[in-house]
Amino acid sequence: MMPISTKGVLGHFCEPDEALAAAAKVRDAGWKHFDFLTPFPIHGMEEAMGQKRSWIPWATGALALGGILFAQGLQNYVMVFDWPMNFGGKPFAAWPSFVPITFEAMVFWAALGSALVAVIAGKRDTVPQPPPMLVETGATVDRFALWISATDPKWNAAEAEAFVRSLGAHGVRLVDAEGGNDA
Amino acid sequence: MSHSHAQPLPAPPGRLTLPAPVRGLAALLAAAGAAALAWAFSRGETGLAWSAYLIGAFFALGLGVFGVAWLAILSLARGDWAVTMRRPTEAMTAWLLPGGLLTLAVGLGMHSLYHWSHPEVVATDALLAHKAPFLNPAMFWSLTAASLALWALFAARLVAISRRQDREGGIAASRATRTLSAVFLVVFALTFSAVSFYLLLSLDAHWFSTMFAVLVFTDVVQTGVAFLAVVAGLLVASRKLEGFLNENHLHAIGKMVFAWTGFWAYIYFCQYMLIWYANLPEETVYFLRRADNGWLPYLLVLPLVKFAIPFLLLLPRAAKRNPRVLVPVSGLVLFAQFWELYVMVGPAIGHGGEAAHGHLPVVELAVTLGFLGLFTLVFGWALARQEAVPLKEPALAACLDYHA
Numbered sequence A: 001m002m003p004i005s006t007k008g009v010l011g012h013f014c015e016p017d018e019a020l021a022a023a024a025k026v027r028d029a030g031w032k033h034f035d036f037l038t039p040f041p042i043h044g045m046e047e048a049m050g051q052k053r054s055w056i057p058w059a060t061g062a063l064a065l066g067g068i069l070f071a072q073g074l075q076n077y078v079m080v081f082d083w084p085m086n087f088g089g090k091p092f093a094a095w096p097s098f099v100p101i102t103f104e105a106m107v108f109w110a111a112l113g114s115a116l117v118a119v120i121a122g123k124r125d126t127v128p129q130p131p132p133m134l135v136e137t138g139a140t141v142d143r144f145a146l147w148i149s150a151t152d153p154k155w156n157a158a159e160a161e162a163f164v165r166s167l168g169a170h171g172v173r174l175v176d177a178e179g180g181n182d183a
Numbered sequence B: 001m002s003h004s005h006a007q008p009l010p011a012p013p014g015r016l017t018l019p020a021p022v023r024g025l026a027a028l029l030a031a032a033g034a035a036a037l038a039w040a041f042s043r044g045e046t047g048l049a050w051s052a053y054l055i056g057a058f059f060a061l062g063l064g065v066f067g068v069a070w071l072a073i074l075s076l077a078r079g080d081w082a083v084t085m086r087r088p089t090e091a092m093t094a095w096l097l098p099g100g101l102l103t104l105a106v107g108l109g110m111h112s113l114y115h116w117s118h119p120e121v122v123a124t125d126a127l128l129a130h131k132a133p134f135l136n137p138a139m140f141w142s143l144t145a146a147s148l149a150l151w152a153l154f155a156a157r158l159v160a161i162s163r164r165q166d167r168e169g170g171i172a173a174s175r176a177t178r179t180l181s182a183v184f185l186v187v188f189a190l191t192f193s194a195v196s197f198y199l200l201l202s203l204d205a206h207w208f209s210t211m212f213a214v215l216v217f218t219d220v221v222q223t224g225v226a227f228l229a230v231v232a233g234l235l236v237a238s239r240k241l242e243g244f245l246n247e248n249h250l251h252a253i254g255k256m257v258f259a260w261t262g263f264w265a266y267i268y269f270c271q272y273m274l275i276w277y278a279n280l281p282e283e284t285v286y287f288l289r290r291a292d293n294g295w296l297p298y299l300l301v302l303p304l305v306k307f308a309i310p311f312l313l314l315l316p317r318a319a320k321r322n323p324r325v326l327v328p329v330s331g332l333v334l335f336a337q338f339w340e341l342y343v344m345v346g347p348a349i350g351h352g353g354e355a356a357h358g359h360l361p362v363v364e365l366a367v368t369l370g371f372l373g374l375f376t377l378v379f380g381w382a383l384a385r386q387e388a389v390p391l392k393e394p395a396l397a398a399c400l401d402y403h404a
Helices: A016-028 A045-049 A056-082 A095-124 A157-166 B020-042 B046-076 B080-093 B096-113 B119-123 B126-131 B137-168 B172-199 B212-237 B247-278 B281-289 B296-314 B317-321 B323-348 B362-383 B396-400
Strands: A006-013 A034-037 A144-149 A170-176
Touching: A006 A016, A006 A157, A016 A034, A016 A045, A016 A144, A034 A045, A056 A095, A095 B247, A144 A157, A157 A170, B020 B046, B020 B362, B046 B080, B046 B096, B046 B137, B046 B172, B046 B212, B046 B323, B046 B362, B080 B137, B080 B212, B080 B247, B080 B362, B080 B396, B096 B137, B096 B362, B119 B126, B137 B172, B172 B212, B212 B247, B212 B323, B247 B281, B247 B296, B247 B317, B247 B323, B296 B317, B296 B323, B317 B323, B323 B362
Parallel strands: none
Antiparallel strands: A006 A144, A006 A170, A034 A144
């Protein structure tokens, strides 16, 4: 029996390719609560991990529409109702002159809003139990760490450890709440 | 990404040939275009005939010159993702020699197209007299011919370096391509502006627009990437380049079609808004002429087919990765280029005499499809002359590993 405080199993790879190949194997073996800690984003990792497409583009689209409505509403209110002014004999609601502001507001809302949504979603959407901080400092430099959380439905500490080792990972170990070794 | 573990290359795909039905259709279109042109001339409608010829010739010339410009841009920007699309891009440049000569023939119809070419008109027109040092037949012939010749020469040289790399491999050819590309882009910026001024801007010789050359450049790149997207989409769908070209590469070229569609709207609207805001008679005449005499519906269709519809259809990620969406939408972009050329050229014909009226562009479309047919035949001929993939290009591995 492993101690109750076990949070998960950790191992690392030295090449992004190996991490990518391992991710597909972890996914195919049916693990759900796992994550990779890598120094840089690896192309194709979402797919290899079996993650669904992000819903953030929908937020971007909604924010873009919001920016358009905001800019159109503001310009039409100010330029037509609140303080109409004559510019070069153009109509008050001169739509071509509203286009640049509408475009800029759309980009501004969509870009800043998406960044904000991504930060909030990134905090929420990780594995139910991420590894303790600083458990694998190499993951910020040159290592590609695999983490399988003990919350996984098919969790069994001995099996999980053996599985990660079978992937060819280095430094495989069970980790407790303080980030120390269990074994 | 995975530089450390070299994957074995997929089996070389050999050479690509156009399927016989495509060749047959292209030849049929070319014949129908020639027939439509002959019909218009035989009816004595020289204005219609020459405007149709100019639209078709410039449509195809744009695809040809896009080929060289795209090779140069990708070389300088290290566009590794496009290595397996290089052969089709090179094949597009093969049009520059026959297409350049056909485009030069527009000069034979200059009296039907360009009112600055009539000395008796220039004599009584202060603005045209002022522009006469640039806008005169001798300058038209020499600058246009020199520009087209330079494009063909640079294209031949770039393709020759690529062939040398096919035989010898190594990085020297990539370096030589980069140097030549940098020189070409400077030459291209100047000569392309001149050609777009002579062939298209000078149709409205009183009018001027500082955005015109960049607008036509945008047209040419948007149309060129759309043509490449059609080719790449058909290659992926038919699995002709299995292992060398996949949906990631489609995604990349689809993003290009999408981006240049957005950029076109940006440039075209900028030109319109500046003219609308300043409200100067010598500038507004351009859009007034295109809003009058039955041209307004044709002008209003333009932003729909060239921007709104392709933009919305290509917005989802899946659309850019699926040839069944990407190919028809890119086809629409090609049609929209014809439409824009029609709205540029058509209303400008018949100065001095009776202004042309807006009409369904049947002859114009037939002639343009004829040019597209001819272009496709030359493209197919050039494509089949060597291996479909540059197997000795050092960046090939990075291209095969590309993730959009």
